[in-house]
Structure formats: structure tokens, C-alpha cells
Amino acid sequence: MEGKKASESFTIMNELVLPNDTNVFGNLMGGRLMYWMDIAAAIASGKHCNAPCMTASVDNLSFKNPIKLGNTVHIEAKVSRAFNTSMEVHLKVWGEDHLHQYRYESNEAYYTFVALDPNTNPRPVPALIPETEDEVSLYEGALRRRQLRLILAGKMKPHDANELKEFLFK
């Protein structure tokens, strides 16, 4: 299977924060944002592997700034590395205030998606080819992030996480 460039999966999604999307403080609800991020990540992973994909895990999400009612949510998603049947997707989120013309960071996260065949079994995905400096840096970090999330999910023994151990104890 031929590799695909990271840029081929690049996805931009915009949403307007309406009253029904907000919490009692008039800011976008975290759960609604995670839902939109999940969709953006599903589109990015689908562009990479051209198959239906399922969310396998979401790494820690911390919200830096609330996104206000009436502001636009800007989500960018791109596959940062592909493994055998799974892909790590990197997401960045900003709030945009068009009236006052400024943009503010909301959060950044990694979602893992698995490509599925028609019988809903995991199927192989193309390798990812990083090109820019940012893409290479995300690609290199993806192996130890994968090891950490598989350890936390009880699917890998810490003893086997060589790259993560090397990073933590160098």
C-alpha cells in the first residue's frame, strides 16, 4: 500500500456557537466541542485511509479558554501518524470573534481512529508521509504517545514501551 502525505488528510471545520450549544455561563459546552472534534477527526482519518473509521480513544483534553456564544469554532485536524490499522489525528481548536476580529486558542488534542473493513474488523491503513517540520515533529512523538495510551488502556505492558521509557528516563 502506498504511503500518503499528511497534508492530504488536512481538514478544517467551522461551527457557530448557538444558544443550544452553551452551558449556564453562556460558553460552548465541552461535550459539544468534543463531538465536533470527533467529526473533524473522523473526516481527516477517512481522507487518509479511504475507509470508514471508528474512534478508538481520545487523549487528555484540557480547555484553555472558553468559546463564547456567537463566536465561531475553528477546528483543524490532520493525521499525525498511521500505524497498522490505527491512525493518530492531531487537532487544534480556536475560537474566533468576528466582530472584534480576534482569534483565541481553545485546545489541542489527539484522537485515535481505527479503519474498519465491511465486517467491521480492523483493516490496514497506508503509512503517513510527514513533510513539514511540524509534521515530522508530530510524527516522531506519535510512537511514544501511542505507547502511553495503550498502557493506560491496559493493552501494552510498560516494560515493552521502549520509546516512551527512553523519552522519560533519558
Ligand SMILES: CC(C)(COP(=O)(O)OP(=O)(O)OC[C@H]1O[C@@H](n2cnc3c(N)ncnc32)[C@H](O)[C@@H]1OP(=O)(O)O)[C@@H](O)C(=O)NCCC(=O)NCCS
Ligand atoms: C477500536 C476497536 C475497533 C479496536 O478493535 P480491537 O478488537 O481492540 O482490535 P485490535 O486489538 O486488533 O486493535 C486494532 C487497533 O486499534 C488500536 N487500539 C485498540 N484500542 C486502543 C485504544 N484504547 N487506544 C488507542 N488505540 C487502540 C490498536 O493499537 C490497533 O492499532 P494498530 O493495528 O495500528 O496497531 C474496538 O475496540 C472497538 O470497536 N471499540 C469501540 C469503538 C467505538 O465504539 N467508538 C465510538 C465511541 S462511542
